Amino acid sequence: MTDPEVLVIGAGPAGLTAATYLGRFRRDTLVVDGGEPRASWIPVSHNMPGFPAGISGADILKRMREQAREYGAVVTAGRVAELAKEGQGFVARIDGRSVRARAVLLATGVVDRHPDLKGVERAVQRSLVRICPICDGYEATDKAVAVIGHSDKGAREAAFMRTYSDRVALIHIGPPEALTRQAALQRLGVEVILAPLDAVVLEKERVTALTWGGQTRAFDLVYSALGASPNAELARGLGARLSDDGRLEVDLHQATSVPGLYAAGDVVRGLNQIAVATAEAAVAATDIHNRLRRMDGQTLPD
Ligand SMILES: Cc1cc2nc3c(=O)[nH]c(=O)nc-3n(C[C@H](O)[C@H](O)[C@H](O)COP(=O)(O)OP(=O)(O)OC[C@H]3O[C@@H](n4cnc5c(N)ncnc54)[C@H](O)[C@@H]3O)c2cc1C
Known part of the structure; x- marks a missing residue:
């Protein structure tokens, strides 16, 4: 596992969509997933835009993984146990190994009660x-x-x-x-x-x-x-702002209160829907890319 520029935690619809966008922005992207995205539980979805006959969660995820890999993203199994700030970036403990990244997207979803x-x-x-x-x-x-x-x-x-x-x-x-x-x-x-x-x-x-x-x-x-519990422990450990129901607070670009840490999908306030998760991921990935461009002096001066 080599250090990526961007670490995406969670390979559900949010994480995989972000990986496709980041890959197409030519960013080295690693997606790690602890298994069983909520989307994998969908027997057949009838409200997924573009699939009038319906599509299963497994098929949606398969297509999204293929698309992310097409643009160079590495999608792998693994659980992030710890996430800490290191300089302007982050260091994550993944199954006993340390991985460094310049930006992190949390797409960790929720656990249903x-x-x-x-x-x-x-x-x-x-x-x-x-x-x-x-x-x-x-x-x-x-x-x-x-x-x-x-x-x-x-x-x-x-x-x-x-x-x-x-x-x-x-x-x-x-x-x-x-x-x-x-x-x-x-x-x-x-x-x-x-x-x-x-x-x-x-x-x-x-x-x-x-x-x-x-x-x-x-x-x-x-x-x-009976509701759901957001998987927000990693962000909590970094001191990110959470809302009363434990979801992550983000700005209009999906940035959390911790610089360089973004969040998208069910773990963020909002509707628990694939269309929402993918939209938030697209916004987050674009802002991550622009943030890194700014840090590298690759943007026009204001
Ligand atoms: C039965 C059911 C039916 C549904 N039907 C529909 C539908 O028809 N239409 C619709 O739009 N939505 C539907 N949904 C909702 C939809 O599944 C979610 O909105 C969507 O999956 C959210 O995507 P996500 O990427 O945020 O999270 P998820 O798909 O849940 O993916 C999150 C991933 O993050 C991983 N993760 C968490 N913590 C860590 C960690 N520390 N390290 C590594 N990985 C981690 C998890 O293992 C998981 O794989 C349904 C949900 C269920 C349960």
Whole structure:
């Protein structure tokens, strides 16, 4: 592993898009990835621009990796355990080795919180339990939908699902006092069930029912709306500014509060969407290139 000019941490849609742009700006770019980008969980995406028939997450990532490599980016497996400032650049510990870079892009994504029920993670991967109404709410049109939620975040997702169906139930698994919007939800026509869930009943290719307190109820589709934790520890270690929900704060060019450290994709505030991740990555890569040009005296004087 030789030292690149730019280190990109994370090979999901954000990291790979940045690598393509940086490669085309003729920057030596290393992308390291700890495995299982969130995008790899997408069975079929129907809102990916340019793919009207849909495309799987695995195919999106394969195409993006090919494109990044076409322009010289090195994409490799590895986990960045530490990131520190060194002069104007950075030094990263990757699987026991030190790698230096002049700029770093964090494209580290988030980790979803799932209900603590056997088999749920597998059910999300198979799209039996869904986690992203903006991605696939359209496919829930006129279906009986359950939203598993905790606090008002679950309430907001259940309310959003009324865009698609008039049969929406919020199953609130937190303490009842954490749900402050119960009356407003009921006015919107959302059924509210306050109960800890016991099981998700899976039958072949679909979730057939949810059970709680001895009751079993069938739904066509189940959403889990328990939120996600941003992978922002490396930035936190550098003292970068984070927002209240733990995501990275960035400026209009995707620069964090640490000079030379950029961020794009789900780890940054905003919609967790591929189109957003790729747009942010394009902005970040362009600013990284311009920053390095300025540092090297390759720009016109103001
Ligand atoms: C089931 C499901 C369905 C979805 N459907 C859609 C859809 O239809 N349309 C849509 O637009 N979006 C969809 N999304 C959302 C989409 O997947 C994300 O918005 C997108 O993947 C974000 O890209 P990213 O590059 O920011 O992060 P990710 O794709 O999550 O990639 C982040 C990568 O960073 C790596 N990483 C983290 N920390 C480190 C470290 N310290 N060292 C090295 N590597 C590290 C991780 O291992 C991971 O591989 C869906 C998500 C899920 C889970």
